[in-house]
Amino acid sequence: xxxxxxMLSAALAIGFSSLxxxxxxxxIGAAGAGTIAEKPELRGTVIIMLAIPETMVILGFVIxxxxxxxx
Amino acid sequence: MIVRMSKVQVLGPRRLLPETIECLHTQGVLxxxxxxxxxxxxxxxxxxxxxxxxxxxxAELTQERSLEEISRRLQAxxxxxxxxxxxxxxxxxxPDVASPAFASELDSVESEIRALNxxxxxxxxxxxxxxxxxRLLTALFPLxxxxxxxxxxxxxxxxxxxxxxxxxxxxxxxxxxxxxxAYSLLFREVDKEQAGVLLTVPREAAHELxxxxxxxxxxxxxxxxxxxxxxxxxxxxxxxxxxxxxxxxLRGVEAELLAGSGRWHEPLRRAQRAAQERLAKLxxxxxxxxxxxxxxxxxWLPSERCAALAAVLEQTFRGKVSLFEHAIREHELGxxxxxxxxxxxxxxxxxxxxxxxxxxxxSVDPTPFLAAFFPLFFGLMLxxxxxxxxxxxxxxxxxxxxxxxxxxxxxxxxxxxxxLSAIVFGVLFxxxxxxxxxxxxxxxxxxxxxxxxxxxxxxxxALGATHILLGVALGLWSALRHGEKEKAIAxxxxxxxxxxxxVVALARxxxxxxxxxxxxxxxxAPLLVVLIVVEGVLAPLEVMKTVxxxxxxxxxxxxxxxSVMLAEVANRMAGYFPVVVGVTVALLLHAVNFAMGCFxxxxxxxxxxxxxxxDKFYEDGGRPYEPFSLAS
Numbered sequence: 001x002x003x004x005x006x007m008l009s010a011a012l013a014i015g016f017s018s019l020x021x022x023x024x025x026x027x028i029g030a031a032g033a034g035t036i037a038e039k040p041e042l043r044g045t046v047i048i049m050l051a052i053p054e055t056m057v058i059l060g061f062v063i064x065x066x067x068x069x070x071x
Numbered sequence: 072m073i074v075r076m077s078k079v080q081v082l083g084p085r086r087l088l089p090e091t092i093e094c095l096h097t098q099g100v101l102x103x104x105x106x107x108x109x110x111x112x113x114x115x116x117x118x119x120x121x122x123x124x125x126x127x128x129x130a131e132l133t134q135e136r137s138l139e140e141i142s143r144r145l146q147a148x149x150x151x152x153x154x155x156x157x158x159x160x161x162x163x164x165x166p167d168v169a170s171p172a173f174a175s176e177l178d179s180v181e182s183e184i185r186a187l188n189x190x191x192x193x194x195x196x197x198x199x200x201x202x203x204x205x206r207l208l209t210a211l212f213p214l215x216x217x218x219x220x221x222x223x224x225x226x227x228x229x230x231x232x233x234x235x236x237x238x239x240x241x242x243x244x245x246x247x248x249x250x251x252x253a254y255s256l257l258f259r260e261v262d263k264e265q266a267g268v269l270l271t272v273p274r275e276a277a278h279e280l281x282x283x284x285x286x287x288x289x290x291x292x293x294x295x296x297x298x299x300x301x302x303x304x305x306x307x308x309x310x311x312x313x314x315x316x317x318x319x320x321l322r323g324v325e326a327e328l329l330a331g332s333g334r335w336h337e338p339l340r341r342a343q344r345a346a347q348e349r350l351a352k353l354x355x356x357x358x359x360x361x362x363x364x365x366x367x368x369x370x371w372l373p374s375e376r377c378a379a380l381a382a383v384l385e386q387t388f389r390g391k392v393s394l395f396e397h398a399i400r401e402h403e404l405g406x407x408x409x410x411x412x413x414x415x416x417x418x419x420x421x422x423x424x425x426x427x428x429x430x431x432x433x434s435v436d437p438t439p440f441l442a443a444f445f446p447l448f449f450g451l452m453l454x455x456x457x458x459x460x461x462x463x464x465x466x467x468x469x470x471x472x473x474x475x476x477x478x479x480x481x482x483x484x485x486x487x488x489x490x491l492s493a494i495v496f497g498v499l500f501x502x503x504x505x506x507x508x509x510x511x512x513x514x515x516x517x518x519x520x521x522x523x524x525x526x527x528x529x530x531x532x533a534l535g536a537t538h539i540l541l542g543v544a545l546g547l548w549s550a551l552r553h554g555e556k557e558k559a560i561a562x563x564x565x566x567x568x569x570x571x572x573x574v575v576a577l578a579r580x581x582x583x584x585x586x587x588x589x590x591x592x593x594x595x596a597p598l599l600v601v602l603i604v605v606e607g608v609l610a611p612l613e614v615m616k617t618v619x620x621x622x623x624x625x626x627x628x629x630x631x632x633x634s635v636m637l638a639e640v641a642n643r644m645a646g647y648f649p650v651v652v653g654v655t656v657a658l659l660l661h662a663v664n665f666a667m668g669c670f671x672x673x674x675x676x677x678x679x680x681x682x683x684x685x686d687k688f689y690e691d692g693g694r695p696y697e698p699f700s701l702a703s
């Protein structure tokens with residue numbers, strides 16, 4: 001039971017952070033596509049901006065790893 | 072590093088200004104600076120010599136406008152002309168760009184090229200229109216001979232949807248009613264969705280038929296305007312004929328344009344360059360200052376070039392024109408152009424800085440740190456001998472072929488460093504296209520990334536902490552250099568706080584004695600107080616953000632594990648299918664993993680620098696160095 005709860009917690013940690021990242025990237029991606037259409041020279045900056053919300057899922061992943069390995 | 076720049080003033084007699092500008096233009100090292108705003112002199116000060124800007128007036132102003140217009144026209148013409156394939160033919164001759172004869176010669180060349188270009192555009196447009204009607208024409212053309220002889224009737228084409236056969240029946244009933252049965256209807260499928268119908272009715276019934284089609288919402292075939300005014304049958308025949316003629320005509324016009332380009336492209340390009348150079352000199356004149364008898368030119372140049380330029384001016388003008396170096400004031404730092412100069416091995420990494428605005432003059436050039444950490448992070452994420460070797464091979468191939476010019480050379484140098492790092496980490500992790508290395512005696516030296524997740528996380532966070540601490544230390548050094556005491560205290564305190572937090576964390580994990588951890592914890596409180604006093608109540612939040620930045624480096628571990636897992640999936644797939652299919656699937660998956668494994672680590676490694684590392688010390692807003700030269 002306890003192991004199951006730990007697994008569920010790890011899944012929730014990474015699942016919700018993935019959803020948050022996906023939502024943020026969808027917004028940034030849409031704005032970025034518009035930006036590149038008008039100013040193609042900003043392509044590199046847009047790609048970097050798109051990578052910024054990945055911190056959330058990375059932190060979610062770290063929490064999940066900590067739950068699984070230290071639980 | 073950022074090259075030391077000098078603020079200089081070139082002084083000489085007013086009559087020597089044009090020659091001095093010419094000389095500076097040829098030397099091409101001085102970046103001109105507009106007349107700086109001097110602070111107002113105190114009321115009791117001795118009357119100073121007044122320096123005023125040299126306004127362009129009369130003939131110079133007219134010449135500037137004329138050159139701008141000529142430059143614009145030349146630019147437009149060069150955009151229209153295709154790049155000539157063969158330049159060995161006879162080249163056209165244009166007079167000097169500033170001479171009155173040039174304008175008339177340009178008129179003649181321009182009208183010739185524009186006429187050809189307009190013809191090409193018209194033919195391309197016509198080809199597009201005819202292409203749009205091609206399916207319809209193919210479907211209806213066989214029906215036309217039956218109608219060609221009729222002169223007292225009107226032919227109307229309509230398009231109807233094939234999934235609405237009742238529409239055709241309805242139209243036919245109505246047409247029969249309008250014409251009293253005197254009509255003909257020819258039907259042909261155009262594509263899967265539409266069918267073309269040719270309705271022939273007496274001329275007097277044509278108007279009512281059009282109204283009926285409009286009311287029923289049935290689309291009548293609208294032919295291009297240029298073909299209008301003729302019976303549909305004639306127009307459709309004409310369209311078919313034109314669809315066969317246009318490609319040949321277009322090839323002819325393009326060949327003429329290419330021949331014109333062979334003759335005029337190079338002279339026009341030279342003329343545009345000459346116009347740009349003359350404009351640059353005129354504008355340089357406008358950025359100079361003058362007194363009753365002397366001229367003054369302000370500018371920036373690398374300090375190491377000062378002596379050489381001074382010597383050239385001295386020699387050319389026999390001591391009548393001199394160069395003086397002045398100290399750069401603190402408020403002028405944002406104005407100073409920036410030149411980066413790094414050793415050959417590090418220089419390619421300046422490419423990664425090009426996504427941001429250059430560092431401000433007087434700040435830290437982060438290129439050496441990018442050169443050290445970017446390949447390290449990339450290698451840690453990709454960490455595979457096989458993938459690294461493929462990337463190295465591609466980078467060397469691109470370099471040998473000279474793909475992408477100068478930019479490509481820098482990119483391949485960065486890729487070479489990153490791939491070598493991936494190979495080294497591949498050896499340390501014992502990975503060769505995932506776990507295939509085991510078959511060749513390759514075993515993990517450091518740890519197995521797929522299994523030792525906590526160890527990998529620890530390594531990633533340790534690297535992150537080192538990177539962030541280095542960033543804060545650079546910020547501290549920069550603040551000390553500029554004499555910003557409060558900022559320096561804040562940076563030093565932040566540095567101590569992070570180090571203290573690290574010691575506490577290590578003590579909790581048992582890597583350092585518990586007593587040391589307790590001592591560090593006790594020291595954190597006064598440090599926080601100092602930080603709040605210096606930076607305000609929000610300063611602790613900034614420290615929390617910095618600590619959070621360290622956790623962001625966990626992505627090194629996350630992407631590394633994703634890479635090794637995908638490689639393992641590819642290898643296992645081979646066992647689930649027959650040999651040929653399995654190997655093909657495995658190769659495809661490895662190819663996908665390689666593409667992702669190159670793209671994602673590059674983005675993430677760059678991002679760790681731009682967002683986490685640079686935030687601690689990087690001062691952007693530097694101006695690029697653009698000397699007044701023949702190339703400008």
